[in-house]
Amino acid sequence: MRLPIYQIDAFTSAVFSGNPAAVVPLEAWLPAAQMQAIAAENNLSETAFAVPPGDADGGAWGLRWFTPEVEVDLCGHATLATAHLIMNILQPGKERVVFSTQKAGLLTVTRGEEGRLTLDFPTRAPQVPDTVHPGLVTALGGPAPAAILAARDYLVVYDHAADVRALTPDAAGLMGIDRFAVIVTAPGDEPGVDFVSRFFAPAKGVLEDPVTGSAHCTLIPYWAERLGVDRLSARQVSRRGGALACRLVGDRVHISGDAVLFLEGHIHI
Template sequence: MKLPIYHVDAFTDKLFCGNPAAVVPLNEWLSDETMLHIAAENNLAETAFYVKNEAGFDLRWFTPTIEVDLCGHATLAAAYVIFNIQKEERQQISFFTRSGELTVTLEYGWLTLNFPIDQYQIAVPPPALVESINNNLAEVYKGKTDYLVVLDSEEDVKNLDFDIIVLSTIPARGIIVTAAGEDVDFVSRFFAPQSGIDEDPVTGSAHTTLIPYWAEKLSKNILTAKQLSKRGGYLKCELAGDRVNITGQARLYLQGEIEVD
């Protein structure tokens, strides 16, 4: 059986930047095992699979090792394929996922994800977090799946000294590290060795925690952000009640077919 596949760089307007995701449109679901094998074969942070339904699209995300509950960049990549390659005529589409209904709106070439905010609280950092990140941890919070670590400056985030082996022992999906930005409102990096990703280039789902935190900290609901990975990424952000709007661009890198038994 031949299946179409697309490789999209998300949260960037330049190739070889942002966060690459694979997108596989389906007419009906494959087995979980097969989708996990495809994601492992792609060896990207996430592969998105979707099936069209009467109201929109059912959407699932797989890393090379697990299925995840929420992924921003692969959602943006899937929406890019639907709008730009499959020529969806509507300006807004709905995805139905393990995290509920998520909408994506296309406007002037920018794609806006509407996601639920994360609920987070002050946390005592586990010893492995203190050991692995050799910086002053100004503040530490725990959300639904991730720890949020606030550092003193953008330079501290950019030049972060960390031990990925020790970091991988922390019981969480991943670790968000953030600080106020110099030419944007805030910057971040995201580490998820527990999910098979040492450092994620641009993490939309992490911004469900970052946006409400920085909106309160900076007393503003409209924000700009950069993720300071090697590939880098730029996001426009908005806190909208108990939801966040995460806006970015995307570029198609590759399209082709895969063979599945």
């Protein structure tokens, strides 16, 4: 079997930055184990698989995402990458794509000003958790945080962006946490940046994700409430780095960014 594959850097306008995602367009779903094996072979934080709409799908593409270890319920950068592929290569000129997902419902991506793409995702507002994993703060290795909240992921809030940048987490210590992943965040320390973040999910095969769209489903409602605004500019301060324009719209978030094609080829299985 010969399958097309594309690697697209998301939340950036230049290759070698942002978050690389593999995208494999299919005619029909492969067995989950086979898609998981492809994702493991790619060894990127996410590989997306997309199936074109059928007669009963209302125009929505099917979309699933896999880390090297597990299938995930929601992924932002690989959705952005898949939309970029559809709008620029598979169906050039298309201005809007709807995706049907198994656990996140319908997701929409639209092309806006200067070609920038905007994801329409559900919010995952953080709350004070009943308990916090006892090894969390030690495994992160930084100063005492200002707050620890949680949704799908832990949200660990620091006072200073420098604290977030300086973290060197113990991957083994984070393997046993009782949440999907850990988001760390702090106020921005550069002009025009409202907040910074990083994202760690070693148990899911992603030690540190370069730019994480799904994390902003939690970050945006937190910072919108804290800062009293509904539009925010975010930066993920991983080694590769990435920029996101954010907006809170009721129980949805709009996450905007650029994407650029790095590689195209074929898989032989």
